[in-house]
Amino acid sequence: MEVIGIEGLYFSYGNQNLVLNGVDLSVASGEKIGLIGPNGSGKTTLFLCIMGLLKPSSGKISLFGKEMQGERDFRWARRRIGLLFQDPDDQLFCPTVLEDVAFGPLNLGKTPKEAEEIARKTLSFLGLEDLEDRLTYRLSGGEKKLVSMATVLSMEPELLLLDEPTNGLDEETYERIVEILNALNLTCVFISHDVDFLLNTTHKIYMMKRGRILTDGEMVAHHHVHVHRLGSIHHTHWKLLCEGDGGDE
Amino acid sequence: MFEADFLSNKHFLRRLDPRFKIFAYLALAFEITLLETVTVCMAVFLCSVLFVLLSKITLSEIIKRMVAVNFFVLLFWAVLPFTYPGESIFRYSFLNITREGLIYSLLITLKCNSAFLLLFSLVGSITSAELGQALISLRLSPKLTYLILFTWRYLSVMWMELNIMTRSLKARSFEPKNNLFTYKTLAFMVGMLMVRAYERSRRVKWAMEARGFEGRFYSLKGLCAQKRDWAFGAISFLFVAILLYLDGLWRL
Numbered sequence: 465m466e467v468i469g470i471e472g473l474y475f476s477y478g479n480q481n482l483v484l485n486g487v488d489l490s491v492a493s494g495e496k497i498g499l500i501g502p503n504g505s506g507k508t509t510l511f512l513c514i515m516g517l518l519k520p521s522s523g524k525i526s527l528f529g530k531e532m533q534g535e536r537d538f539r540w541a542r543r544r545i546g547l548l549f550q551d552p553d554d555q556l557f558c559p560t561v562l563e564d565v566a567f568g569p570l571n572l573g574k575t576p577k578e579a580e581e582i583a584r585k586t587l588s589f590l591g592l593e594d595l596e597d598r599l600t601y602r603l604s605g606g607e608k609k610l611v612s613m614a615t616v617l618s619m620e621p622e623l624l625l626l627d628e629p630t631n632g633l634d635e636e637t638y639e640r641i642v643e644i645l646n647a648l649n650l651t652c653v654f655i656s657h658d659v660d661f662l663l664n665t666t667h668k669i670y671m672m673k674r675g676r677i678l679t680d681g682e683m684v685a686h687h688h689v690h691v692h693r694l695g696s697i698h699h700t701h702w703k704l705l706c707e708g709d710g711g712d713e
Numbered sequence: 714m715f716e717a718d719f720l721s722n723k724h725f726l727r728r729l730d731p732r733f734k735i736f737a738y739l740a741l742a743f744e745i746t747l748l749e750t751v752t753v754c755m756a757v758f759l760c761s762v763l764f765v766l767l768s769k770i771t772l773s774e775i776i777k778r779m780v781a782v783n784f785f786v787l788l789f790w791a792v793l794p795f796t797y798p799g800e801s802i803f804r805y806s807f808l809n810i811t812r813e814g815l816i817y818s819l820l821i822t823l824k825c826n827s828a829f830l831l832l833f834s835l836v837g838s839i840t841s842a843e844l845g846q847a848l849i850s851l852r853l854s855p856k857l858t859y860l861i862l863f864t865w866r867y868l869s870v871m872w873m874e875l876n877i878m879t880r881s882l883k884a885r886s887f888e889p890k891n892n893l894f895t896y897k898t899l900a901f902m903v904g905m906l907m908v909r910a911y912e913r914s915r916r917v918k919w920a921m922e923a924r925g926f927e928g929r930f931y932s933l934k935g936l937c938a939q940k941r942d943w944a945f946g947a948i949s950f951l952f953v954a955i956l957l958y959l960d961g962l963w964r965l
Contacts, residue, residue, distance in 0.1 A: 517919045539927070547923040553870050554916040557863070559841045566933055571925030576933045601869045619924060 465493045465529055467623050467651045468514060473523030475506075475513055483509045484520065485675030496652045498662030501672035507655045508550065510672070511625050515547055528622070543572055546621030550628045552608035556600040561587070561611050564600055568619035586618040590644060606637035613644065624652040630661050635698045660698075724769045724838075730942040731839040731847035737949035738835040744953045745824050751816060753960040754823040760952065761830035768834040775833070782829050786822050793818045841865050846932050859930070867913065874909055878902050 468491040475484040483506045491497055499507050512518040514525060516538025525532045527541040549555045558564035565583035566576075574582065587593050590610055595603065603611060609629070616624065629645070630638050638661075645652070645665045656662050662669050671678045726734070741757065748754050765775060799813025839847065841862055848858045882898065889895045 512919065515919075515923050517922060539925075542923055543925055545923070547920075549916065549920050549923075551916070554913065555920045557866055557917055557921065559866070563842055563933060567926075567931075568924040570931035570933075571927065576931065576935070579931075580933050601866065615924065 469526035471524040475520040496666040498666035498669040499655045505672045506675045544622045546616035546624045548626040552612040555612040562596040565614045565618045586614045627655045726768045726838045730938045731843040733942045733946045734835045740953045750963045758823045758827045761827040764834035790818045
């Protein structure tokens with residue numbers, strides 16, 4: 465089944481240039497897709513459009529096989545999608561970790577007892593049981609990111625949209641997130657600037673540039689071995705070669 | 714207030730229903746504004762000290778905050794005893810200290826410290842989630858309640874952003890002076906802070922909608938008044954009534 469189907473999607477903020485310039489995308493059930501691209505290429509905007517939080521000027525969005533016609537359809541779809549925001553401070557607004565993780569299930573109509581149980585189960589799955597009574601604004605950057613992940617997973621989504629899930633994380637938390645994501649059997653789309661991360665967690669990597677998605681046919685990410693100083697420390701390489709434009713730093 | 718360190722204490726006040734604590738605080742605070750006799754004010758002050766002792770807040774935390782409050786009160790002590798008309802008890806050159814001026818300053822000090830300690834011990838022992846729930850169940854408008862809760866949550870974030878901007882200014886050798894450039898820079902900073910606050914509020918709204926929010930907050934724990942809450946409410950009410958009566962009696 466096609467979980468995400470997008471055809472000719474256009475979007476711009478006010479009268480500015482087009483941020484999404486005819487995006488076409490198809491994601492099948494169980495697929496894990498990576499989205500990479502320069503800043504301002506429209507990756508986050510695409511996620512917000514998929515969630516129905518931004519209204520595109522034209523184009524078609526289908527989610528879980530149903531074409532989205534308006535806010536009512538998007539509300540239905542949002543209950544099945546987990547969106548992780550780039551900045552965890554946007555995601556975490558409840559006072560304590562447990563309350564924040566239970567926020568989604570409560571909105572889905574679970575009773576407080578059920579929601580609390582789901583929240584505890586999710587925190588335990590992510591190894592965050594010790595944080596449940598902590599104040600969200602007092603968490604460290606890595607903890608905030610992991611708790612944000614818990615708030616998304618507690619909704620038991622069928623589709624995961626993660627915006628820069630490893631941004632600014634130390635090596636240990638980074639490895640943990642990769643491990644968690646690989647253990648999930650869900651349809652996923654990840655936005656990241658980190659090619660290593662995408663290679664470790666996704667089946668396909670698409671590049672987004674100037675508001676359009678360049679699919680596998682135009683860009684191929686591949687493993688290679690190289691040697692340099694301090695190579696054992698986790699690092700990222702930015703050189704991506706795209707057909708037709710000779711490269712992108 | 715609302716600090717994890719205070720809220721982690723498992724004390725009697727922490728276990729009380731937040732609605733009764735808000736009620737007791739409002740009643741006592743209102744009473745404080747009406748009192749005019751030092752003895753009754755002293756009784757309220759002792760009561761607020763008792764609440765602080767019950768709430769097991771460390772002395773250093775209290776003192777740290779009381780210093781700031783009493784710095785403001787000091788200004789009254791510097792002016793009122795010398796300017797308030799009344800019976801002179803000390804005179805040196807042009808300085809004349811009046812009995813009424815001293816009593817008035819003492820009243821202000823007691824009232825100010827009592828109100829602060831009550832707020833600290835009663836309202837400070839309520840988590841922000843409980844506060845929201847309590848305010849809604851006390852029929853305060855949900856919009857106003859959410860505004861209070863979100864202001865509390867995002868104050869620290871805005872404070873962080875302000876610090877980041879200040880650091881950035883310092884890193885570029887900005888030194889505030891009494892000139893147009895400084896005022897313009899500070900105005901840019903405040904403006905940018907507002908823009909960032911607006912942008913963040915938009916993103917938070919999106920994050921909430923993405924998690925199924927449709928305008929109603931649900932809470933994990935419901936509020937349920939128990940016998941001890943009713944007893945606390947009744948005692949507070951009685952205490953307020955008796956003190957008001959005594960204040961009226963001794964004023965005559």
